[in-house]
Amino acid sequence: MAEKTSKSVLVLHGPNLNLLGLREPDHYGNNTLADIDALLAKRAKEANISLASFQSNSEVELIQTLHALADKKVDFIIINPAAFTHTSVALRDALSAIKVPFVEVHLSNIYARETFRHHSYFSDIAVGVISGLGAQGYLLALDYAIKTISD
Numbered sequence: 001m002a003e004k005t006s007k008s009v010l011v012l013h014g015p016n017l018n019l020l021g022l023r024e025p026d027h028y029g030n031n032t033l034a035d036i037d038a039l040l041a042k043r044a045k046e047a048n049i050s051l052a053s054f055q056s057n058s059e060v061e062l063i064q065t066l067h068a069l070a071d072k073k074v075d076f077i078i079i080n081p082a083a084f085t086h087t088s089v090a091l092r093d094a095l096s097a098i099k100v101p102f103v104e105v106h107l108s109n110i111y112a113r114e115t116f117r118h119h120s121y122f123s124d125i126a127v128g129v130i131s132g133l134g135a136q137g138y139l140l141a142l143d144y145a146i147k148t149i150s151d
């Protein structure tokens with residue numbers, strides 16, 4: 001019998017998230033991005049899901065990564081668009097174009113911060129939004145993704 005192909009999740013991290021661990025720990029905690037990616041990889045492996053993580057400070061690279069998904073099938077996306085959350089119609093349009101369901105994650109509670117952070121260009125097209133739960137937010141999003149794509 002042919003082996004069942006495993007489902008896949010892509011995790012996208014936006015600008016400045018490469019500085020996690022050093023960057024404003026009061027807002028973003030002490031975990032590095034490598035710590036978060038390792039936690040996600042472990043959870044995905046346990047669930048027999050293939051998971052890739054990608055961080056970029058470039059809007060163009062993030063958009064091109066999404067466009068490339070037209071060829072490589074991905075079942076679910078977890079994205080922290082970081083500052084692009086509040087600015088990028090282009091990244092929003094790329095997500096709309098590829099029609100892969102996604103959860104928007106923020107480490108900090110964007111609604112408890114400056115007013116310019118209260119608006120997201122992604123939330124209304126996301127399956128859901130997790131904001132303010134730190135690194136755990138990514139794991140909760142992954143648990144949701146695993147459950148959804150395994151059903």
Ligand code: DQA
Pocket residue numbers: 015016017080081082083084085105106107108109110117
């Ligand atoms: C962030 C919140 C954004 O407002 C900010 O620009 C970030 C990180 C978060 O994870 O809390 O870079 O997305």
